[in-house]
Amino acid sequence: MKLKKGIPVIDQADKLGFWGGKFGGNFVPETLKKPIEDLEKQFNKLKSNKKFIKERDKYFKNWIGTPTRFIKLNNLTRHVGGAQIWSKVVSDANGGAHKIYNATVHCLLAKRSGKKVIIGDTGAGYAGKMLSMAAKKFGLKCKIFMGAKDIYRQQPNVKAMKKNGADVIPVYSGSQTLVDAVSECMRYWVANCDTTAMCVGSTVGPAIFVRICGWSTSQISRELKVQLMNEFGDIPKKIKLYNCVGGGSSSFGFWNEFMDYDKKQVEFIGVEAGGPAKSKRHAAPLTYGSKIGILHGAAQYVNQNNDGQIEETESISAGLDYPGISPLHCFLKDTKRARYTAASDEEALKAYQTVTKYENLRPSLEPSHAFSVAIKEAKRLSKDTIVIINSCGDAYKDRGILEKKLGKKYVKSN
Amino acid sequence: MLNPISLAFKKTKKEMRPALITYTVAGDSSKKQSLEILKAISNYADILEVGVPHNTPVADGGQIQTSAYRAIKNGIKMNDIFEIVSDFKKSKNSKPVIFMGYYNMIFQYGENNFIKQCKKSGVNGLIVVDLPWPENKVFSKKCKKNSINFIQLLSPTTSNKRLKSITKDSHDMIYYISMLSTTGGKLKESPKKILANYKKIKYINPKKNCVIGFGITEKTISNFKNTDGLVVGSQICKEITRSLSSRQNPVINVSKLVSKLRKKIS
Numbered sequence: 001m002k003l004k005k006g007i008p009v010i011d012q013a014d015k016l017g018f019w020g021g022k023f024g025g026n027f028v029p030e031t032l033k034k035p036i037e038d039l040e041k042q043f044n045k046l047k048s049n050k051k052f053i054k055e056r057d058k059y060f061k062n063w064i065g066t067p068t069r070f071i072k073l074n075n076l077t078r079h080v081g082g083a084q085i086w087s088k089v090v091s092d093a094n095g096g097a098h099k100i101y102n103a104t105v106h107c108l109l110a111k112r113s114g115k116k117v118i119i120g121d122t123g124a125g126y127a128g129k130m131l132s133m134a135a136k137k138f139g140l141k142c143k144i145f146m147g148a149k150d151i152y153r154q155q156p157n158v159k160a161m162k163k164n165g166a167d168v169i170p171v172y173s174g175s176q177t178l179v180d181a182v183s184e185c186m187r188y189w190v191a192n193c194d195t196t197a198m199c200v201g202s203t204v205g206p207a208i209f210v211r212i213c214g215w216s217t218s219q220i221s222r223e224l225k226v227q228l229m230n231e232f233g234d235i236p237k238k239i240k241l242y243n244c245v246g247g248g249s250s251s252f253g254f255w256n257e258f259m260d261y262d263k264k265q266v267e268f269i270g271v272e273a274g275g276p277a278k279s280k281r282h283a284a285p286l287t288y289g290s291k292i293g294i295l296h297g298a299a300q301y302v303n304q305n306n307d308g309q310i311e312e313t314e315s316i317s318a319g320l321d322y323p324g325i326s327p328l329h330c331f332l333k334d335t336k337r338a339r340y341t342a343a344s345d346e347e348a349l350k351a352y353q354t355v356t357k358y359e360n361l362r363p364s365l366e367p368s369h370a371f372s373v374a375i376k377e378a379k380r381l382s383k384d385t386i387v388i389i390n391s392c393g394d395a396y397k398d399r400g401i402l403e404k405k406l407g408k409k410y411v412k413s414n
Numbered sequence: 415m416l417n418p419i420s421l422a423f424k425k426t427k428k429e430m431r432p433a434l435i436t437y438t439v440a441g442d443s444s445k446k447q448s449l450e451i452l453k454a455i456s457n458y459a460d461i462l463e464v465g466v467p468h469n470t471p472v473a474d475g476g477q478i479q480t481s482a483y484r485a486i487k488n489g490i491k492m493n494d495i496f497e498i499v500s501d502f503k504k505s506k507n508s509k510p511v512i513f514m515g516y517y518n519m520i521f522q523y524g525e526n527n528f529i530k531q532c533k534k535s536g537v538n539g540l541i542v543v544d545l546p547w548p549e550n551k552v553f554s555k556k557c558k559k560n561s562i563n564f565i566q567l568l569s570p571t572t573s574n575k576r577l578k579s580i581t582k583d584s585h586d587m588i589y590y591i592s593m594l595s596t597t598g599g600k601l602k603e604s605p606k607k608i609l610a611n612y613k614k615i616k617y618i619n620p621k622k623n624c625v626i627g628f629g630i631t632e633k634t635i636s637n638f639k640n641t642d643g644l645v646v647g648s649q650i651c652k653e654i655t656r657s658l659s660s661r662q663n664p665v666i667n668v669s670k671l672v673s674k675l676r677k678k679i680s
């Protein structure tokens with residue numbers, strides 16, 4: 001298995017949509033073959049169409065707000081006492097997380113193909129919130145599928161979706177989390193694909209959704225590359241990019257533009273959700289060596305039993321609480337371009353406390369997982385190493401959980 | 415020698431009626447009870463589809479999901495499902511049995527191993543919901559080599575070009591999904607339109623036995639008498655759920671329902 005240079009990773013899949021010959025694909029009911037093929041044709045044409053890219057960039061700039069900040073965390077660097085710690089504050093983006101890029105692109109595509117309704121899944125509620133914002137902006141009706149457990153634990157985002165006029169449909173099957181929301185969303189699409197567009201909230205699902213999402217979030221690394229040049233005059237010699245990994249859309253987007261650099265110069269570290277300490281129901285299929293299986297239309301490393309039933313996961317972070325992982329990350333793992341590890345619920349909470357104590361930054365529980373590993377590793381690294389963490393979400397949505405776990409003083413109201 | 419699936423169609427054609435194909439979930443509500451249900455309904459049904467329950471189904475509606483989750487919760491495993499079929503076949507050897515399920519179950523078992531167990535236990539055909547054409551080419555060939563029917567699915571969104579290619583690669587039986595829906599949806603297309611699509615498929619190759627499924631119930635079944643076969647699933651699963659919640663015997667209630675379905679098309 002080999003990662004090619006000079007070709008975007010999203011375009012390195014074979015004809016049937018497999019990366020490295022075995023990750024991804026299109027394991028979908030016959031009914032979805034046609035709408036998927038239509039979307040593939042549309043995307044393949046538009047992704048190199050200058051007018052379309054100009055339109056995308058216009059909305060990215062004026063509506064999402066680009067670039068998001070790239071800042072040095074001076075106090076944290078001093079406290080840790082090793083590598084320089086920086087953050088790409090992607091939560092600056094309109095809506096408060098990276099999910100806005102994919103949502104915007106899907107709405108642009110849906111509008112061009114004449115669809116009136118767009119549906120999507122959500123875990124942490126950011127993918128749903130952003131899709132509801134973009135749908136409203138582009139005049140599309142919007143339905144969001146969300147596990148009942150997640151509706152309960154991510155109320156601020158649920159309220160935002162409803163305010164934007166979206167229908168939030170609770171999913172009560174299985175573990176009542178993201179995995180069930182994606183299943184229900186796909187089922188709804190099977191029954192309504194003639195009138196309705198679907199947005200998958202991360203780099204998961206049938207191959208075309210993986211590609212569109214990765215293409216959209218790559219905005220993050222495009223910006224970062226420019227910011228690094230501005231800051232250092234060149235791409236520094238030792239960079240480490242830390243990102244949490246749920247489905248894998250923020251991490252992929254954070255890394256994409258640096259793919260062809262030697263990993264000794266630009267290393268990628270993906271941090272999965274380990275769940276409560278000692279829990280076996282982690283959401284970290286790459287870290288803990290889960291077997292390849294099929295979930296939501298794609299072959300990937302996924303938590304499952306011997307029979308092939310998908311296993312329930314447990315994480316304090318709804319956005320990472322997913323048993324599978326993007327085929328792109330399976331590919332990056334097996335080609336050894338990226339390294340994957342996990343942080344537990346407790347470690348993420350501790351990192352959140354540390355970051356908020358030293359910096360004016362409030363990463364949500366998802367990026368707090370990445371901060372946890374970055375802080376630990378930065379200690380042992382030299383001063384000329386540039387550690388960068390993607391702070392891809394704002395903690396406002398987690399206030400209920402944070403208040404319960406850490407007490408009121410960790411929750412600011414806004 | 416004709417395989418049991420083709421024989422079943424030959425028989426129903428002689429009787430000038432569509433084959434009745436039932437769908438029940440293996441292990442619903444228990445291993446033993448699902449076997450009893452199969453035995454009881456095989457008096458009226460011509461082909462038995464046995465659902466292999468999966469916990470992240472992307473094409474099943476509420477009724478079948480309920481049955482599948484119930485079966486999984488009660489501990490049903492792939493090897494139990496093979497045992498159900500082989501036990502059933504001990505008394506009803508000539509009744510065709512088809513598995514319907516999702517590819518991950520086959521993938522984890524290993525394709526070759528799975529086919530071997532199918533042969534050993536007496537499974538005659540496979541419907542794999544999420545392994546469409548052309549992704550299924552290699553696996554369907556393997557099935558054919560082992561005298562197992564790989565049943566291709568067609569849907570209203572299938573283009574004419576695809577219809578032709580898929581039909582060409584199909585075995586004795588093909589399955590037309592009547593409408594854009596998960597299983598258990600209300601029939602939202604007119605029977606006339608569904609039958610027009612059905613005829614289009616038959617015209618491509620009249621020899622293939624084409625069955626229609628999705629939205630077929632006691633209420634709608636008699637609209638489709640002039641077809642090769644009809645699949646009823648969700649209504650049966652619903653009847654099991656209803657029986658359990660009203661503390662009645664699902665075996666008796668389901669076989670009553672299937673007998674009624676059969677009368678409507680005889």
Ligand SMILES: Cc1ncc(COP(=O)(O)O)c(C=O)c1O
Pocket residue numbers: 097098099123124125126127201202203244245246247248249250251318319320364366367392393394
């Ligand atoms: C803030 C935030 N970070 C990360 C994730 C995980 O998803 P992904 O790995 O696709 O970025 C989510 C998902 O909801 C999220 O809301």
